[in-house]
Amino acid sequence: MNERKEPLDRDSQKEHEPVNSTQPSSSWYSRFFGWVKSHKRKIAAVFGMISIIIIGLGTYLAMHMDEAPLPHGYRVMGIDAGGLQPAEVLTKMNEQIAAFEGITVQFVPDRTDNRLDPLMEQTFTLKELGFTFKNEEAVNQLHQWEEGNIAHKWKLGRELAEESLDIETSLHVDQMTNAVRKSFGTTIDREPKNAQAQYITPFKVKYEEEVDGWELDEDKLEQSLIQLVSKLKSHPDTTQTMTVRMPLVTIPADLTVKTLKTRKPNALLGEYTTLIANRGEGHAHxxxxxxxxLNGAVVSPNQQIRYSDIVKETEEQYGLMMAPVIENGRMVDGIGGGICQTSTTMYNAGLLAGMGVVERNSHSLPVPYVPLGRDATYSTDGPDLVMTNETGGDVVWTTRVEGNRLKVQVYGQQLPGITYDVITEQRNSPVLKISNQITDKIAPEQSSIIVDSYRLKKRNGVVVNKERLPQSRYKLHQEERIEEKERY
Structure with a gap:
């Protein structure tokens, strides 16, 4: 008998199907997603809370990083800036700069001399002496920290933690030197004073000692102040006045007593005498x-003596009077007549003493007190007599008037065996003889006379040099016009 079998339902069938061991089980997925599905509201709330916390934390950090203090280890100008705000550090930096600028300095003499005592009477601040203090790099770093974002601060903080910036110093040298020179003047810049020789007589001398001068050594002063500031940067002391030696350079006097003594005259080098004509009180005066x-005039080696200076002193000390002068080729009365006799006598004494001739001019008319070619005229703003001392020592001039005689003497250092003589050569003939009395007609037929003069230098009586002197030219008619007024 055949039995009829009923088919199983699908579930039952599946339930009895053999399980493939290679197929993954999906039960935990199901359970997880099932749990998520059932708790999705709670999960969304949790994620929302977390997002809020993260955003809040970020906002909090961003807000507080803007006010974050500088990193520890950061030092500026000796200031421990770690944990401080940039504004606080800038304030401390400015206080430090002001303290350095306000440090006082007093200068002390670098030698023993009471003329330098005024140095001790004044002090200067470093700012007054031209010092400035700063650190631009630190200022830039502080501004960057203050303005940077979180990432920039994070990076910069690591760099600053190992940074130590010193104070930067500058010195304006011109301000330094101007400050001390304005305050001390000749105390630190003093001209030397040469020794002086006062000749009581040509052989008796009273000496005044020379005095050395000095001037500021700007380079050494700059170095000294910079060294002082360098020490202060390492060990700052703003409470005490610092002392600095004022460096001065000695300027020796050009002329010492020792040198003057070697130039003292030892002999009469030359003398000449002329007769003073009787032309009235003014002429004699x-x-x-x-x-x-002229008496007592001293001419140093290689220096000049100008008769115009002698005339100026004459006018200031004694005044000049009316006396005969040569004007426009005629003898007339005028101020100063007679002073040319002194210049002429001086010229001849100087020639015999070996003085050099720089300028000499003859009168326009012959004069009666010296031979032709031996006179030396003078006129205000015109011809002058200028001689130079070509000896190795001082030349001292002396004068003496005895009766109607004027004597001029020249003292100096005598070279052994050296003497001088003067000769003249008249180009025209006959030789003109000049009377001591001036008349309206003093000239012969000739219109002029030319005279050549020479100085002979002799050694032990033997001529060793013949020097040509300035030529002389004389007009022989008073009517001929002469431009200068000669004092005769």
Whole structure:
């Protein structure tokens, strides 16, 4: 009998189907997603809370990083800036700069001399002496920290933690030197004073000692102040006045007493005498007055003596009077007549003493007190007599008026065996003889006379040099016009 088998339902069939061991089980997926599905509201709430926390934390950090203090280990100008805000550090930096600028300095003499005592009477601040203090790099770093974002601060903080910036110093040298020179003047810049020789007589001298001068050594002063500031940067002391030696350079006097003693005259080098004509009180006064002004004149080696200076002193000390002068080729009365006799006598004494001739001019008309070619005229703003000292020592001039005689003497250092003589050569003939009395007609037929003069230098009586002197030219008619007024 055949039995009829009913088919199983699908579930039952599946339930009895053999399980394939290689097919993964999906039960935990089902359970997980089922759990998520059933708890999706709670999960969404949790994620929302987490997002809020993260955003809040980020906002909090961002807000507080803007006010984050500088990293520890960061030092600026000796200030421990770690944990401080940039504004606080800038304030401390400015206080430090002000303290350095306000440090006082007093200068002390670098030698023993009471003329330098004024140095101790004044102090200067470093700022007054031209010092400035700063650190631009630190200022830039502080501004970067203050303005940077989180990432920038994070990076910069690691760099600053190992940074130590010193104070930067600058010195304006011109301000330094101007400050000390304005305050101390000749105390630190003093001209030397040469020794002086006062000749009481040509052989008796009173000496005044030389005095050395000094001037500021700007380079050493700059170095000294920079060294002082360098020490202060390492060990700052803003409470005490710092002392610095004022460096001065000695300027020796050009002329010492020792040198002057070697230039003292030892002999009469030359003298000349002329006769003073009787042309009235004014003429005699002018001769005597100009002789007094020349008396005692001292000419140093290689220096000049100008008769115009003697005339100026004559006018200031004694005044000049009216006396005969040569004007426009004629003898007329004028101020200063007679002073040319002193210049002429001086010229001849100087020639015999070996003085050099720089300028000499003859009168326009012959004069009676010296041979032709031996006179030396003078006129205000015109011809002058200028001689130079070509000896190795001082030359001292002396004058003396005895009766109607004027004597001029020149003292100096005598070279052994050396003497001088003067000769003249008249180109025209006959030789003109000049009377001591001036008349309206003093000239012969000739219109002029030319005279050549020479100085002979002799050694032990033997001529060793013949020097040509300035030529002389004389007009022989008073009517001929002469531009200068000569004092005769």
């Amino acid at each position: 002018n001769v005597r007055a100009s002789a007094k002004a």
